[in-house]
Amino acid sequence: MKRNSEFLILSIFFALFVLFLYGPMFIIFLLSFQGPDGGLTFPMNGVSTHWFEKLVQGMGTVDIAAALERSAYLGFWVTLITVVFSVLAGLAFRKKLNGANIIFYTAVASLIMPSIIVSLGIGLEFRLLDNAIKWILAAMNMTETLESYGTSLGLYTSALGAHLSWTLPFGLLVMFAVFNRFNPSYEEAARDLGATPWQTFRYVVLPLISSSVIGVGMFGFTLSWDEIARTSQAIGDVNTLPLELQGLTTTVTDPSIYALGTSTSAISLAVMACAMLVAKWFNKKQLKATS
Amino acid sequence: MNTSIQSAGQAQSDLSKGQVSPFWQITPFNCVFILFFIVPLLLILMVSFWDFNEYEILPDFTFKNYLSIFDGCLNTQEMCVTLKTYLSTFKFCFTVWLSTLLIGFTLAYYLAFHIQSAVVQTALFAICTIPFWTSNVIRMISWIPLLGRNGLVNKALIESGLVQAPVEWLLFSNFSVILAFIHLYTMFMIVPIFNSMMRIDKSLIEAASDSGASKWQTIWNVIVPLSKTGIIIGSIFVITIVMGDFVTVGVMGGQQIASIGKIIQVETSYLQFPLAAANAVILLSIVLMMIWALTRMVDIRKEL
Numbered sequence: 001m002k003r004n005s006e007f008l009i010l011s012i013f014f015a016l017f018v019l020f021l022y023g024p025m026f027i028i029f030l031l032s033f034q035g036p037d038g039g040l041t042f043p044m045n046g047v048s049t050h051w052f053e054k055l056v057q058g059m060g061t062v063d064i065a066a067a068l069e070r071s072a073y074l075g076f077w078v079t080l081i082t083v084v085f086s087v088l089a090g091l092a093f094r095k096k097l098n099g100a101n102i103i104f105y106t107a108v109a110s111l112i113m114p115s116i117i118v119s120l121g122i123g124l125e126f127r128l129l130d131n132a133i134k135w136i137l138a139a140m141n142m143t144e145t146l147e148s149y150g151t152s153l154g155l156y157t158s159a160l161g162a163h164l165s166w167t168l169p170f171g172l173l174v175m176f177a178v179f180n181r182f183n184p185s186y187e188e189a190a191r192d193l194g195a196t197p198w199q200t201f202r203y204v205v206l207p208l209i210s211s212s213v214i215g216v217g218m219f220g221f222t223l224s225w226d227e228i229a230r231t232s233q234a235i236g237d238v239n240t241l242p243l244e245l246q247g248l249t250t251t252v253t254d255p256s257i258y259a260l261g262t263s264t265s266a267i268s269l270a271v272m273a274c275a276m277l278v279a280k281w282f283n284k285k286q287l288k289a290t291s
Numbered sequence: 292m293n294t295s296i297q298s299a300g301q302a303q304s305d306l307s308k309g310q311v312s313p314f315w316q317i318t319p320f321n322c323v324f325i326l327f328f329i330v331p332l333l334l335i336l337m338v339s340f341w342d343f344n345e346y347e348i349l350p351d352f353t354f355k356n357y358l359s360i361f362d363g364c365l366n367t368q369e370m371c372v373t374l375k376t377y378l379s380t381f382k383f384c385f386t387v388w389l390s391t392l393l394i395g396f397t398l399a400y401y402l403a404f405h406i407q408s409a410v411v412q413t414a415l416f417a418i419c420t421i422p423f424w425t426s427n428v429i430r431m432i433s434w435i436p437l438l439g440r441n442g443l444v445n446k447a448l449i450e451s452g453l454v455q456a457p458v459e460w461l462l463f464s465n466f467s468v469i470l471a472f473i474h475l476y477t478m479f480m481i482v483p484i485f486n487s488m489m490r491i492d493k494s495l496i497e498a499a500s501d502s503g504a505s506k507w508q509t510i511w512n513v514i515v516p517l518s519k520t521g522i523i524i525g526s527i528f529v530i531t532i533v534m535g536d537f538v539t540v541g542v543m544g545g546q547q548i549a550s551i552g553k554i555i556q557v558e559t560s561y562l563q564f565p566l567a568a569a570n571a572v573i574l575l576s577i578v579l580m581m582i583w584a585l586t587r588m589v590d591i592r593k594e595l
Contacts, residue, residue, distance in 0.1 A: 011405075013397060014398060014401050014402075021419070023437075024433035024434050024437055025433050027433060027437065027443075028429070028436065031436055039441075040435060041442050085319045085323065088317070089316065089319075092314075097314075097317060107320075112527055112582070113575075114531055114536075115535060116536075116537055117574065117575055118328065120555060120564075120567055121328075124334045124338055125326075161323065164323045164327060165323065165324065168320065197310040226424075226425065226426040233556070246428050257432065261429035268424055269425070
C-alpha cells in the first residue's frame with residue numbers, strides 16, 4: 001500500500017514537471033495562430049496565419065529569411081564536421097593514444113566552460129588576427145588590399161569554431177558510450193577473414209555504430225541551430241537566427257515573435273524526428289543483416 | 292571516467308599493418324580545441340594585462356584592469372559593483388542549484404526505481420530531454436503569456452479575488468530568472484543522476500529494506516551516496532551555466548538585472564576587451580575553484 005501511494009505521488013510530480021516543461025511552449029504555439037488583432041497574451045482574437053505571413057514578409061530591419069539560411073548552412077557544416085571528427089576521435093581513443101587523458105579533459109573543460117568566456121576568447125583571437133593581417137599588409141605597402149580588408153570574424157571562421165567547441169565534446173561523449181559497449185570480436189573476425197582496416201571500418205564497425213552516429217549528427221545540428229552564448233561575441237557583422245531572435249525579444253511586441261518561435265522549434269523537432277527515424281531504419285537493417 | 296578511457300584504450304592496443312595511426316585520427320579533433328578553446332583562453336589571460344583606449348587595444352603589462360574592477364571594494368560602508376554582482380550571481384546559483392537538484396533527483400529516482408518497463412522508461416526519459424534540443428530563448432519568451440501583466444496567472448489571481456491589481460514581480464524579475472533557469476536546466480541534473488541510479492544494483496535496495504531500513508533511510512544512506520557521481524556532474528553543469536549566464540538573466544530580467552556574464556558582454560560591445568578579459572579571468576578562477584571543491588567531494592567519499 002505504502003509503495004502504491006509513493007508511486008502515485010511521484011507520478012503526479014512527474015506529470016506536473018512535464019506540464020511545466022511543455023505547457024508554456026504549447027501556449028506560444030497556440031498564440032502564434034492569434035488573429036490579426038490579437039496581442040501577446042490570451043484571449044485569442046480569432047485564428048489565423050497572419051503572423052506567419054508577417055514573418056515571411058520580414059520583421060522591420062531584420063531579414064529573417066537570410067538569418068534562417070545562414071543558420072541552416074552553418075548547422076549543416078557543424079553537423080558534418082562534428083560527426084566526422086567525433087567518429088575519428090572515438091576510433092583513436094580505442095587504441096593506445098598518447099595524451100588521451102589530457103585530450104579528454106580538455107574536451108570536458110570546453111563543455112563546462114562558461115560560454116561567454118569561450119566566446120570572448122574566440123572573438124579576441126580573430127580580432128588580434130585582424131590586427132596582425134592589417135599590420136602585415138601595411139608593412140608590405142599593399143594599401144589597396146588593406147583598405148578593402150574587413151575582418152576575419154565570420155560565420156565559417158569564428159562562429160563555426162565556437163559551435164564546434166560546444167558540439168564536439170557531446171560527440172566525443174556519445175562515441176565513448178558507444179565504443180565502451182562495442183564488442184571487438186566482430187572486428188577481429190573481419191580481420192581474420194582478411195579485411196583491410198578500411199573494409200573493417202566501412203562494412204563492420206560503421207554499420208554497427210550507425211544509429212549513434214546519426215545521434216551525434218542530431219546533437220550537432222540542434223545544438224548549433226539554437227546556439228547563442230558562444231556565438232554572441234564570436235561573429236562578425238551578420239547574425240544567426242537565434243541571435244536575431246534574442247535581439248527581437250526586446251523590440252517586437254506582437255505575436256510574430258511567437259510565430260518565429262513556433263517555426264524554429266518545428267525545424268528542431270523535425271530534425272530530431274528525422275534523426276530518430278533514420279536511426280531506427282539503420283537498426284532494423286542491422287537486425288535483418290545479423291539475424 | 293579514468294577507467295573508461297583506459298578500458299577503451301585497451302580494447303585494441305596493437306596496431307596492425309595499414310591501420311591509420313590514432314595520432315592522425317585525433318588530430319582534427321585536437322586542432323579544433325587548440326584553435327577554438329586553448330588559444331582563446333591564453334589570449335584572454337594575455338589581453339587582461341593590456342591597455343586600451345576608445346578605438347583599440349594596446350599591448351602592455353598593466354594591472355589597471357584588475358584594479359578598476361575591484362575599485363572601491365575595500366570600502367566597508369557600501370559594497371562595490373563587482374562584489375554586488377557576484378553576490379547576486381551566487382544567490383541565483385545557489386537557489387537554482389538546490390531547486391534543480393531536488394527536482395532532478397526526485398524525477399530521476401522515479402524513472403529509475405518506479406518505472407519497471409524499459410520502454411516506458413526510455414519514453415519518459417526522452418520526454419524530459421527533448422526540450423533541451425529546442426531554442427532556449429523561445430522557451431524563455433514562452434513564459435510571457437503566462438507571467439506577464441495581463442498573463443494567465445495574473446488574470447486567474449484577479450478573478451479569484453486574491454489580488455486587486457496585477458502582480459508585477461512575476462515577470463522581468465529575480466523570480467522569473469530563477470524560474471527560467473529551473474525550466475531550462477533541470478535536464479542537466481536528471482540525465483547524470485538517472486545514469487548513476489541505473490547502475491545501482493537493485494538487490495542493494497532490497498537488502499536495505501530487508502534489514503529494516505525505512506524508505507527515507509534507504510534513499511539517504513544507499514541511493515544518495517551511490518548517485519553521488521551523477522549529482523556532482525549535474526551540479527557542475529548547472530553551476531557553471533548559471534555563473535556565466537547573460538542570456539537568461541538578460542531576457543527574463545528585462546535587461547535590468549546584473550550578472551558577470553552581462554558585464555563582460557557589455558564591455559565587449561564597447562570594445563573594452565582588456566577589461567572584459569580581466570573579468571573573464573576572475574570569473575574563470577571562481578568557477579574553477581567551485582568545480583575543484585565539487586570534484587574533491589566525490590573523491591573524498593570514494594576514499595572513505
